[in-house]
Amino acid sequence: MAFINLKDKVIQAKIVYYGPGRCGKTTNLEYIYDKCRLQVNSEMVTVKTQGDRTLFFDFFPFDMGKISGYDVKIQLYTVPGQVKYNSTRRLVLKGVDGVVFVADSAVERRNKNIISIRNLEENLTLYNKNIREIPLVIQYNKRDLAKQGIEILDVETLENDINAELKAPAFEASAVEGHNVILTLKKIIYYTMSSLEKQLKQEP
Amino acid sequence: MILGQKQLDKIHDTLTQNLIGSGVQSVMLIDTAGNVIASINNGTETIDLYSLAALAAANFGAMSCMARIVGEDEFSLLFHKGEKENIYFCKVNEELLLVNIFNNQISLGFLRLKMSKVVEELLELLTI
Ligand SMILES: Nc1nc2c(ncn2[C@@H]2O[C@H](COP(=O)(O)OP(=O)(O)O)[C@@H](O)[C@H]2O)c(=O)[nH]1
Ligand SMILES: [Mg+2]
Numbered sequence: 001m002a003f004i005n006l007k008d009k010v011i012q013a014k015i016v017y018y019g020p021g022r023c024g025k026t027t028n029l030e031y032i033y034d035k036c037r038l039q040v041n042s043e044m045v046t047v048k049t050q051g052d053r054t055l056f057f058d059f060f061p062f063d064m065g066k067i068s069g070y071d072v073k074i075q076l077y078t079v080p081g082q083v084k085y086n087s088t089r090r091l092v093l094k095g096v097d098g099v100v101f102v103a104d105s106a107v108e109r110r111n112k113n114i115i116s117i118r119n120l121e122e123n124l125t126l127y128n129k130n131i132r133e134i135p136l137v138i139q140y141n142k143r144d145l146a147k148q149g150i151e152i153l154d155v156e157t158l159e160n161d162i163n164a165e166l167k168a169p170a171f172e173a174s175a176v177e178g179h180n181v182i183l184t185l186k187k188i189i190y191y192t193m194s195s196l197e198k199q200l201k202q203e204p
Numbered sequence: 205m206i207l208g209q210k211q212l213d214k215i216h217d218t219l220t221q222n223l224i225g226s227g228v229q230s231v232m233l234i235d236t237a238g239n240v241i242a243s244i245n246n247g248t249e250t251i252d253l254y255s256l257a258a259l260a261a262a263n264f265g266a267m268s269c270m271a272r273i274v275g276e277d278e279f280s281l282l283f284h285k286g287e288k289e290n291i292y293f294c295k296v297n298e299e300l301l302l303v304n305i306f307n308n309q310i311s312l313g314f315l316r317l318k319m320s321k322v323v324e325e326l327l328e329l330l331t332i
């Protein structure tokens with residue numbers, strides 16, 4: 001759950017990039033970190049294995065500047081995607097306010113996407129959160145693979161597999177090329193902030 | 205979680221008096237999601253608060269999981285010793301953690317005493 005400091009007028013919210021191993025979560029964050037230097041006043045923290053796989057998470061705080069008089073800081077995280085790291089994935093999800101689900105467009109990753117979105121649903125349930133209610137944006141990543149002659153899943157198939165029931169906003173993207181990376185981020189920040197606003201209005 | 209001016213001022217006071225006043229260089233109250241709730245330092249430290257909070261929350265979470273695996277309910281405190289700087293984590297309640305950075309001039313026993321006082325005061329503050 002986000003933290004709101006009424007004294008210094010600061011809001012901190014947590015957005016997590018989720019998805020199967022190797023789908024491009026870390027690449028998304030690296031792109032944002034590179035392109036938005038002015039909004040990141042911090043080193044990117046990455047807890048990874050020797051082979052460059054995310055072991056725990058990647059993290060940096062993203063400064064949104066002032067929104068209605070509040071300094072808004074978005075804490076961006078990725079999870080480790082590999083199935084065996086479920087316990088660390090759960091830890092990163094703790095207190096999450098918004099999720100970007102990154103799916104891999106490569107044909108042979110189809111099943112991994114499906115397993116991962118189910119795993120997200122399950123892990124959110126542990127924190128009494130509903131995948132249908134939490135701010136969620138879906139990104140169909142690696143669309144550029146088609147240019148290299150690699151077969152990719154068409155968007156209808158991906159939608160059917162992942163988003164048929166959720167009906168979350170979804171974007172085609174290429175994290176290596178930076179295509180729609182910022183758009184995905186903007187969308188999830190927008191949803192997360194609107195949802196926080198709604199929750200605030202409900203509080204006494 | 206929302207905290208107002210009064211509560212934050214009181215939190216600030218108790219952390220300053222008990223910990224910074226005792227020679228702790230930097231103290232941070234964070235939640236288990238990694239948000240920074242309050243942070244105070246004695247003016248000599250410049251640290252990357254948000255990164256430290258994210259790592260501290262994760263570290264504490266990982267330790268709690270390990271505790272469960274070995275059959276402990278929890279390890280309520282965590283201590284990392286460095287050559288000059290040490291870090292001390294302490295659980296306040298299910299949601300909150302205290303992170304202290306201090307050097308070798310302070311004894312761990314003394315700090316522990318101060319810390320339990322602070323935890324008591326914080327719990328009182330947060331229930332109002
Ligand atoms: N072709 C292509 N490769 C990508 C894209 N995004 C990530 N990759 C590659 O996929 C691999 C795994 O990416 P990474 O970001 O580490 O995945 P993570 O496990 O989800 O964090 C790396 O070799 C990336 O360069 C993309 O949009 N297109
Ligand atoms: Mg990664």
